[in-house]
Amino acid sequence: MGAMGKTIAERIIGEHAAREVSAGDLVIASVDVAAVQDGTGPLAVDQIRKLGFEKVHDPANSILFIDHAAPSPRKELSNSHMKLREFATKTGAVLSEVGEGIIHQRLVESWVSPGDIVIGADSHSCTSGALGAFATGMGSTDVAIGMVLGRTWFRVPETFLIEVNGTLPPGVYSKDLILHIIGMLRADGATYKALEFVGDTIQEFSVDSRLVLCNMAVEAGAKTGICEADDKTRAFLKETGRGKKFKPITSDQSANFERVVKIDASKLEPLLAFPHTVDNVKPVSEGKGVKVDQVFIGTCTNGRLEDLRVAAHILKGKERHRATRLVICPASRDIYREAMKEGLLEVFMEAGAALMAPGCGPCVGVHEGVLGDGEICVSTANRNFKGRMGNPEAFVYLSSPATAAYSALKGEIADPREVFR
Amino acid sequence: MILKGKAWKFGDDISTDLICPGRYFHLRSNLPELAKHVLEDADAEFAKKMAEGDVVVAGKNFGCGSSREHAPTIMKLAGVSVVLAKSFARIFYRNGINVGLPLLECDTDKIDEGDELEVDLSLGRIVNRSKGIELAARPLPQAMINILNDGGLVPHIKKYGDFKVD
Numbered sequence: 001m002g003a004m005g006k007t008i009a010e011r012i013i014g015e016h017a018a019r020e021v022s023a024g025d026l027v028i029a030s031v032d033v034a035a036v037q038d039g040t041g042p043l044a045v046d047q048i049r050k051l052g053f054e055k056v057h058d059p060a061n062s063i064l065f066i067d068h069a070a071p072s073p074r075k076e077l078s079n080s081h082m083k084l085r086e087f088a089t090k091t092g093a094v095l096s097e098v099g100e101g102i103i104h105q106r107l108v109e110s111w112v113s114p115g116d117i118v119i120g121a122d123s124h125s126c127t128s129g130a131l132g133a134f135a136t137g138m139g140s141t142d143v144a145i146g147m148v149l150g151r152t153w154f155r156v157p158e159t160f161l162i163e164v165n166g167t168l169p170p171g172v173y174s175k176d177l178i179l180h181i182i183g184m185l186r187a188d189g190a191t192y193k194a195l196e197f198v199g200d201t202i203q204e205f206s207v208d209s210r211l212v213l214c215n216m217a218v219e220a221g222a223k224t225g226i227c228e229a230d231d232k233t234r235a236f237l238k239e240t241g242r243g244k245k246f247k248p249i250t251s252d253q254s255a256n257f258e259r260v261v262k263i264d265a266s267k268l269e270p271l272l273a274f275p276h277t278v279d280n281v282k283p284v285s286e287g288k289g290v291k292v293d294q295v296f297i298g299t300c301t302n303g304r305l306e307d308l309r310v311a312a313h314i315l316k317g318k319e320r321h322r323a324t325r326l327v328i329c330p331a332s333r334d335i336y337r338e339a340m341k342e343g344l345l346e347v348f349m350e351a352g353a354a355l356m357a358p359g360c361g362p363c364v365g366v367h368e369g370v371l372g373d374g375e376i377c378v379s380t381a382n383r384n385f386k387g388r389m390g391n392p393e394a395f396v397y398l399s400s401p402a403t404a405a406y407s408a409l410k411g412e413i414a415d416p417r418e419v420f421r
Numbered sequence: 422m423i424l425k426g427k428a429w430k431f432g433d434d435i436s437t438d439l440i441c442p443g444r445y446f447h448l449r450s451n452l453p454e455l456a457k458h459v460l461e462d463a464d465a466e467f468a469k470k471m472a473e474g475d476v477v478v479a480g481k482n483f484g485c486g487s488s489r490e491h492a493p494t495i496m497k498l499a500g501v502s503v504v505l506a507k508s509f510a511r512i513f514y515r516n517g518i519n520v521g522l523p524l525l526e527c528d529t530d531k532i533d534e535g536d537e538l539e540v541d542l543s544l545g546r547i548v549n550r551s552k553g554i555e556l557a558a559r560p561l562p563q564a565m566i567n568i569l570n571d572g573g574l575v576p577h578i579k580k581y582g583d584f585k586v587d
Contacts, residue, residue, distance in 0.1 A: 026564050026586045042450060043490060050575055069446060076447035123488040123512055139490035139516035141574045145584075153564055153584045187434050188482035192511050221482065223511055277434055365443035385438040385486060387462040392442070 005254030007159040008226045009194040012134040012249075016117050023158040023256070032116040033061045033128075034147040036140065037103045039068045039364070040121035042080040044144035045087045057150030059092035061111060065103040066096065070359040073367040093147075101332025101358040104128065104300040108211065109334060113237070113245035114229035119146045124300050124382065126217045130210035131236070132229025132249035134194075137218060157194040157223045158258040159251075160185075164201040166266035171417035173310070174209035175302055175380065175400035177201075178216045179271040180263070183281030191221030193258065196251060201265040202227060207236040208306035215301045216382050219278040270416055272378075273398035276386040284403055287413040291323070293375040295408035296389075298329030298361045302380035302401050305335050305342075311405040312344040314419055315351040321411030326353040327369045329361030351408075365390030378407045423541050424502040424523070426474040430534040431463055433480035437492040437513065439463040440484070449491050456495040473500035476540070478532045480506065484513020493517040503540050505529055505547065505558075518565045521573035525558040532556075542569075563587060 004022065006014065014021040016029035034056075036044045041064050048056075056062040064084045072078040081098075088095035096106050103120060104127035112118055114132035118125060121143040128135035138146070146152040162181060168174075181195075195217045202210065210227045217225025227233075229249035237246050251257075270284040297303070297311050308330060320326045328348050330336040336358050339345050348355060354369075362369030363381045371377055371394035379389070384396035399407070402416035439462040441455065448455040460467040460477075477496065483506035484492060493516050496504065503523040507530075517524045523542050532538065536551040545558040561569065564586040571577035577585070 026562060028584055028586060039446060039449065039489060047575055051578060074447045076450055080450050121488055121490075123486060125488075137488045137512055139488055139512060139519060141490060141519045142515060145574060145578055149578075149583065151584075153586050155562065155564075187485055188508060188510070191482070191508065218512075221485065221510060364446065366446045370444070383436075383438070383486060385436040387438050387442045387444065390444045392462045 004256065005252030007194065007251045007255045007257065008132065008196055008249055009134055009157055009159055009224065012115055012117060013154055013156050015115065021156045023156050025156045026153065027156060028151055028153050029117055030151045031119055031146045033107065033111050033118040034143055035063045035065060035103055035107060035125070036121040036143055037065045037067055038070065038077070038081055038084060040140045042083050043140035044121055044147070045083055047141045047144040048148055053148040056091045056093050056147045060094065062093040062147045063111065064088055064093055064095050065106060066098050067102045067359045068364055069366045070098040071357065099333060099357045102300045102303065102360055104215065105304065105331040105335070109240050109332060113242065114233060114247050114249045119143050119152060123218050124215050126222065126224045127211055127215040127300055129214040129217070129224045129226040130207060131233055132227060134224060134226065136224045155192070157192055159194045159196050160190055160259045160261060161257040162195055162197050162261050162263065164197065164199040164263045164265050166201060166264045168201070168265045168268060170420035171402055172268050172270055173400040173402060174205060174212040176268055176271045177265065178213045179273055179281050179398065180268055182216060182220050182279050183271070185220040187219065187277060187279040188221045193222050195220070195222045195225045197225065197227050203230065206306055207232055208304040211304065212301055219382060270400060270403050272403070272413070273384055275384055275395040275397065278383060278398065284399070284413065284415045287397060288415065290376060290413045292378050292407050292412055294325045294327060294369060294371065294377040295404050296327045296362055296369060296377055296379040296381065297401050297404050298331065298356070299363045299381040300331060301382040303329055303331030303335065305338050307380065307401040308335070308339045308344050311401045312347040314402060314405040314416065315409065316347050318351060318409050320352040320408045324408050324411045326351065326408045327356060327362060328353045329356035329368070330358050333358050362389055378404045378413060380404050422543065423539055424474065425539050426476040426502050427472065428476050428478045428532050428534055428536045428538055429467065429471060430532070431477065431479040434482045434485055435463055435479050436486035437484055437489050438486055440492040441489055441495055452491070452494060452498055455491060456498040459495045459499045468499060471500065474502045475500065476538050477501050477504045478529050479504070480529065481508045483509050485510035488512045490516045490520060493522045494520050497522040505532065518569050519574040521569065523569060527556045527558045
């Protein structure tokens with residue numbers, strides 16, 4: 001029998017398990033990049049100590065990110081940060097300090113290459129799949145052991161092929177596309193699966209836009225989201241100083257996909273995930289007029305340069321509604337610097353925004369914009385669970401940066417297509 | 422091993438934010454204190470009401486969202502003996518087994534709050550004493566049974582020095 005065609009997930013895991021694998025197989029595979037953040041890293045360090053390990057397998061590709069509570073708002077968290085710094089010093093693992101940025105953005109800027117296996121102690125570790133890697137989130141203990149052994153175990157996932165064709169209408173973005181997909185699949189519709197995003201829409205997408213799709217794959221339960229590695233990926237790697245790391249990645253034509261979903265991008269409209277689940281997706285028109293207390297633009301989903309440019313385009317020369325606070329948090333220091341050079345930060349300042357240091361900002365409810373009782377936030381993040389932004393009595397709507405920025409001007413949820421008419 | 426306890430019912434899509442709220446981020450370095458807030462945003466009184474050995478029973482997609490392993494860890498610390506759900510989110514499923522919190526998938530519509538349950542982990546058999554019925558559970562993958570039998574991933578790696586997937 002001839003070799004069966006492989007999906008990207010099967011191919012990458014097979015290459016790391018040194019044998020041919022198919023969906024459903026349980027395998028041990030080598031790991032190229034292992035990462036933790038300040039919410040999950042201290043527990044990972046504890047587990048490594050419990051096991052008596054004093055070294056990590058590959059220090060240059062073992063990274064500890066301080067991003068969730070950075071700079072620290074509490075002494076307990078400052079002490080946890082100290083634990084990460086001490087571990088990095090002892091083992092030679094890399095520490096990404098306060099102000100350097102969010103784990104998932106920093107990983108694609110400096111570490112992840114096409115064909116890699118990436119494990120991260122953060123559920124949105126699937127983000128790196130946008131570069132044609134197999135990247136997945138795990139708990140602290142799994143990543144701790146992956147970091148010291150240089151390998152982990154996987155069940156090889158089945159793949160859903162998400163084929164998107166056509167051009168998004170003005171005012172509609174990759175965030176609206178992924179919200180559409182999650183609304184369709186639902187929060188558990190892709191549990192244990194890989195989502196592979198293909199089609200001419202995705203080919204035309206920048207890497208920034210692709211990262212949005214892969215970032216939110218986990219919101220449909222998926223193990224990972226993956227894009228093909230192509231000329232856009234090559235250009236991105238070159239820009240970030242890693243041009244030689246490029247290799248093309250696609251699925252075989254004869255690969256076995258569990259499900260094929262076809263989407264016409266030209267039919268999409270701006271969408272919102274209503275409180276309190278990410279799959280509670282409705283057109284922005286259904287939220288129109290809802291008064292907004294805070295707008296948050298940032299996160300590993302939508303805190304990139306492309307997002308900040310869209311927000312600045314809408315905010316330029318205008319001011320936020322007086323009853324609506326505007327919090328903006330670039331995803332990394334490189335993005336912050338570029339936004340500064342392009343004059344975007346000045347636009348935000350003039351619009352009345354509060355600019356935060358690169359990091360997770362208020363997304364996880366730790367600092368920098370915890371909501372009050374009954375307050376409503378329009379956020380470009382990936383989660384709106386009850387209590388997510390620090391208060392179970394608050395309400396979070398998820399949207400694109402355009403919808404968020406335009407809502408900040410209007411003081412209520414508003415349709416960004418009005419800007420482009 | 423047979424686990425016995427009373428059922429506490431929860432709905433679908435119970436996220437790790439509901440199990441282990443982000444506003445207690447600073448308590449992650451103090452797990453016994455964090456455990457006092459277990460499932461607080463799904464049921465504010467749960468930690469006070471439940472007893473050692475009780476069973477958390479939920480709908481589909483239990484443990485969705487954040488990868489925080491603190492969620493299954495504080496459930497175990499609080500005394501939850503086993504979690505039964507129609508389905509589990511992937512990362513929570515793996516984390517639960519890694520920290521030694523047993524998880525089984527079954528038709529939880531056949532369990533009401535307060536029902537007395539007996540769970541035989543090795544056979545994957547659940548008996549609802551209050552209703553006098555038996556429920557079948559979906560078996561765990563072998564890799565996970567190995568880890569659970571060893572008491573979690575840390576003792577498993579201590580024992581074998583590596584993963585034992587078959």
